[in-house]
Amino acid sequence: MSETTPSRRTPLYDAHVAAGAKIVDFAGWQMPVQYAGLMEEHRAVRTAAGLFDVCHMGEVRVTGPGAEAFLQRLTPNDVAKLAVGRAHYSALLTPEGTFIDDLLVYRLGPAEFMLVVNAANAAGDLAWIVSQPHPECEITDLSDETALLAIQGPRAMAIVTPLASMDPSTLKYYGFARGEVAGVPALISRTGYTGEDGLELYVPPAAAMGLWQRLMEAGREHGLVPAGLGARDTLRMEAGMALYGHEIDRTTTPLEAGLDWVVKLDKGEFLGHEVLRRQQAEGIARRLVGFEITGRGIARQGHLFRHGGVEVGAVTSGTFSPTLEKALGMGYLPVALAAPGTEVSVDVRGRELPARVVPLPFYRRAR
Amino acid sequence: MYPSEYRYTRDHEWVKVEDDVCVVGVTDFAQQELGEVVFVELPEPGQVFDAHDEIGTIESVKAVAEVFTPVAGEIVEVNEKLQDDPELVNDDPHGDGWLVKVKFSSASDLDDLMDAEAYEEYVAKGKE
Known part of the structure; x- marks a missing residue:
């Protein structure tokens, strides 16, 4: 992102300021790095629950009869084995097998997928995805019409369940469903980046502030606190999760990063396949x-x-x-x-x- | 907020003069910017430094800040309590969270420092 591009605000910006957040520029977004204190927020997520604004993440929809074949070639994990209603962790790799980004792939329907990518890479990812041959596929950037709230911690399910139109505890880890939370239409996903149980809620931006407030109110008795990017980083680190720009980048491969389980060499050709097959045979x-x-x-x-x-x-x-x-x-x-x-x-x-x-x-x- | 009998540096440290010794710490503004302090690394008593030398570091979960000595001289005492209780820097930055005592060699080093009023203006300006 160029220095002259003004940084953007998420629909939840005013809530962060009202809660006394320290705001920093992150990947072109004005994001809360902490509220009351990083340690307190971190411990709340481990022992109760934390609410994160992750609206800055990028979302890309891929639909059409060619969508599965396209994503099979684009990403190393096996999209053919991904059932409707499930998500998996995967990557965008260069032909050299190194990371352009890591991402989540959601299978919304037999021929409909959503990719969730890092904010810092979102524009570059989209350009890369569109530049690859994608017959019988439609690729749409959903980032501007998608807000994302993450509620994480041992009390997260107890906070969301009474507000939800379906019982989110019936979702498997990395499972998702469409429903409503506090009357807001949401894609309810049992995923996260903290090492705790919890949900990520994809909602329309106009409804994000209302949902944030309802969750904070409902969560008060459970010890829910707003949690910033600072705690998000220490939580993911304790959970041993990679972050683009740190553990993974254009110089590292999934095998080097300990992400062997994401690389399905037997599924057929994909970008980076040749290099990774050789790397696995010869050893890293x-x-x-x-x-x-x-x-x-x-x-x-x-x-x-x-x-x-x-x-x-x-x-x-x-x-x-x-x-x-x-x-x-x-x-x-x-x-x-x-x-x-x-x-x-x-x-x-x-x-x-x-x-x-x-x-x-x-x-x-x-x- | 900022004690009027202290002097202040542009690095957000405070200095309290006791005869020929300066007590040095970081300001409340500095500890707020750092967040929860988890390690403090300080010099050994007896070490001699020039003014503005780096003499140690303060680390929070996310950040690290250098500690400078505002005055030339010899370290005569360091706050040993910070080894086990680094959070004293957050809890009482202008008191029990002090860092070092320096026997200064030249009182003129103190001339560059701000008084409390000037420091408060300096902080307010930085926040704009």
Whole structure:
């Protein structure tokens, strides 16, 4: 996005300001980074519930008799196995098998899909998708007519259920249904980016503010708080989830990022197939790992790993974990150093902090 | 909000002069901008610095801020409580959340600092 493009506001902007949010520019949007405090919001999502404005995400509809075949070629996961009413995690890959973006694919009907992509990449993704041969397909950008609220945490279902026209707890994880929430027509999706149970609600922008307020009112007795991008980032990190621009980008492949389960090499040709097939046969050189800092300090994106005095990789995300109360992060290490228990160090502004490779995710909710 | 007997820097630190020693901390504005502080890294007593040298870091969950010494001199004491209770920086930035005490070598370093009124204007201007 060029510097002269004014940043946009979501339909919920006034609610954030009224709630005392600190607003930052993110991917061309004026978004709440935190309200009362990142730690408090993070802990509310782990123990009660948080409400997130994620209207900045991009949505693209792909319909027509050629839609399935088109998405089979465009993305590495197996769209043929995706049932109507289900979504799956997938990616847009270059012919070299690296990430243009990661995304969710929703199967709305036999020949109707919705792709949900990162705000920062939305314009580029759409241009890429349209540039690919798409016979018997219609591609429509739905971003401007779609608002998205995420309600996440152990109390999320209890808050939404009394307001919903269908029982959302009957949805499987990554299942969705059309219905109403507080009278607002919604695509109700049991998905999220926090490592907790919860829902994402796709609604018309004009109804978003009313729904936000109804959810906040209904959630008060359950401990629902508005949660910002800051908490969203620490929550996804604890859950070991990749973020574009950090763990995944145009230099990394899904196999390196530990996203092997998204790559269905047997389904037939797709963009990046050849490179990924070869990479799987020959083995990858580096792998995404989780690590914790065993000294005092916090590693951040771009800090370098060292082993025996030699630079061996870089940190992609790092934070202090509000749940585990220690500094942790993710980054790429040579496969030989990627096993849990391996001791490395991280150069944090000239200080060598000891770190240990640990399994991902850092946090897994009790079920 | 900002104690009138303190002096303030453009880096959002405060300085309280006690004889030939400066107590240094970060301002309430700075701690608000940082968010919840989780680590404070400070120098060792006995280390000597020039004015405006970086002497440590304060890390919150999302951000890191450098600590500078506003005056040249020797570190005579650091706030050991911050090792275990870094959140003191948030809870009491102008008091128990102090960072270091510096024995200053030249009182003229203090001349550049703002008084409380000027600092409040400086903060208000930055917010516009």
